[in-house]
Amino acid sequence: MRKMIIIMKKISPYIIIVLSFLSIILIGGILLILPISKQAQGHLSFVDALFISTSAVTITGLSPVANLSTLLSPFGKVVLGILIQIGGLSVITISVFVMYLIGAKIGLSNRILIKESFNQTSLSGMVKLVKKIIIFTLVIESFGFIANMIVFVPQYELVDAIGLSLFHAVSSFNNAGFDILGDQSLQGYNGHVLLNLSTAILIMLGGLGFIVLNDILTKKSYKKLMIHSKIVLKVNLVLWSLGFGFFLLSKVDGKNLNVLEAFFLSVTARTAGFTTINMGTISSLTALILMVLMFIGASPSSTGGGIKTTTLYALFKSTTSYAKGKTTTTHNRLITDETRHKASILLTTAIMIVLVATSLIIMMENIDLEKAIFEVISAFANVGLSMNLTPTLSNASKIVLSIVMFIGRVGPITIISIFNTQWYKKGMDSIEYIEEKMMIG
Numbered sequence: 001m002r003k004m005i006i007i008m009k010k011i012s013p014y015i016i017i018v019l020s021f022l023s024i025i026l027i028g029g030i031l032l033i034l035p036i037s038k039q040a041q042g043h044l045s046f047v048d049a050l051f052i053s054t055s056a057v058t059i060t061g062l063s064p065v066a067n068l069s070t071l072l073s074p075f076g077k078v079v080l081g082i083l084i085q086i087g088g089l090s091v092i093t094i095s096v097f098v099m100y101l102i103g104a105k106i107g108l109s110n111r112i113l114i115k116e117s118f119n120q121t122s123l124s125g126m127v128k129l130v131k132k133i134i135i136f137t138l139v140i141e142s143f144g145f146i147a148n149m150i151v152f153v154p155q156y157e158l159v160d161a162i163g164l165s166l167f168h169a170v171s172s173f174n175n176a177g178f179d180i181l182g183d184q185s186l187q188g189y190n191g192h193v194l195l196n197l198s199t200a201i202l203i204m205l206g207g208l209g210f211i212v213l214n215d216i217l218t219k220k221s222y223k224k225l226m227i228h229s230k231i232v233l234k235v236n237l238v239l240w241s242l243g244f245g246f247f248l249l250s251k252v253d254g255k256n257l258n259v260l261e262a263f264f265l266s267v268t269a270r271t272a273g274f275t276t277i278n279m280g281t282i283s284s285l286t287a288l289i290l291m292v293l294m295f296i297g298a299s300p301s302s303t304g305g306g307i308k309t310t311t312l313y314a315l316f317k318s319t320t321s322y323a324k325g326k327t328t329t330t331h332n333r334l335i336t337d338e339t340r341h342k343a344s345i346l347l348t349t350a351i352m353i354v355l356v357a358t359s360l361i362i363m364m365e366n367i368d369l370e371k372a373i374f375e376v377i378s379a380f381a382n383v384g385l386s387m388n389l390t391p392t393l394s395n396a397s398k399i400v401l402s403i404v405m406f407i408g409r410v411g412p413i414t415i416i417s418i419f420n421t422q423w424y425k426k427g428m429d430s431i432e433y434i435e436e437k438m439m440i441g
Contacts, residue, residue, distance in 0.1 A: 025057045058408065207302050253281035296381075
């Protein structure tokens with residue numbers, strides 16, 4: 001028994017995080033394939049069910065089925081919504097919160113899981129963080145639900161309007177991109193200011209990250225914010241502004257986007273996946289800008305994917321500092337070698353994943369490079385925007401995209417770290433090696 005306890009304690013938290021996501025994806029796939037989850041004439045293969053479950057848990061939004069509203073029954077839509085919520089919060093967060101509610105002891109192992117899941121540097125206050133995350137989620141989604149009700153009540157029966165409003169609020173805040181409005185996402189609400197703005201605000205809040213939201217509510221002053229929060233806010237503001245400006249100049253179906261379309265696309269491109277335009281008609285320039293924004297993604301400890309805004313910032317500061325021959329600093333603080341090393345590893349791994357997956361899909365499908373790489377980046381960054389390609393893919397390509405979505409959500413660093421069998425001995429390696437200066441560039 002004692003040996004079992006020791007073994008359990010030495011199981012890497014990264015492995016547990018990976019297994020927790022895999023287990024929910026499998027359960028979700030099984031539930032979605034049940035007859036009760038589909039409408040009378042609906043058909044869903046196991047691969048498609050597993051793809052949708054993976055897309056929901058990884059809060060991506062890609063779907064092999066063009067119209068989920070006519071395929072899924074009310075039960076199936078509830079299952080999809082729950083999978084999105086679990087994916088956004090993570091199984092570990094929900095489990096620890098339930099343990100807190102029933103008064104169960106939350107041990108060191110659970111606190112370590114929360115720390116690693118939200119990329120924290122300390123074990124202090126992990127349970128309090130979980131409580132705040134749940135409260136933030138419920139409060140923000142409630143406001144989104146109310147705004148959606150104003151939009152949908154005049155158009156649908158009350159029960160349908162409630163279901164649509166709740167589902168859309170959950171999907172928006174969790175940056176999932178799934179909708180049950182039809183087969184054209186939000187194109188039918190292209191000019192609807194309230195729905196566009198409320199959805200965009202939910203996406204932005206979800207993409208900033210729980211740590212930043214908590215910091216803003218606690219400090220209530222920009223000057224008092226953590227450096228992490230300041231960086232996240234600055235980078236997001238720059239990316240939203242640049243995206244907005246570029247999209248105003250780009251074309252869709254041969255026409256320029258209006259202000260509302262450009263703003264919404266700039267926000268949703270960063271990991272949400274909703275769209276008010278026809279993605280099949282975007283120009284190559286628009287596609288390129290979208291791919292860059294998707295690849296960068298949201299911020300750490302958020303409901304979004306991508307390499308993250310702080311990674312971009314660390315790489316940018318490292319490059320500019322090297323060019324000037326100066327130490328890499330920000331806000332009068334040193335950016336550590338570990339941080340810069342981690343950012344470089346993440347960028348390199350992400351590029352490799354995208355290139356390998358794109359190559360595999362091109363080999364298996366008769367499609368051009370632009371569509372293939374767009375779909376793969378969308379999957380990796382957990383965005384969900386598609387150039388109408390996903391429903392046409394073979395099962396093999398769907399499996400490739402499912403793996404890419406999973407890696408993107410769990411995180412390339414986490415996936416790499418599961419191979420580290422000495423994770424619990426961090427900092428204990430006292431061996432020093434002679435330096436070797438390799439020729440680079």
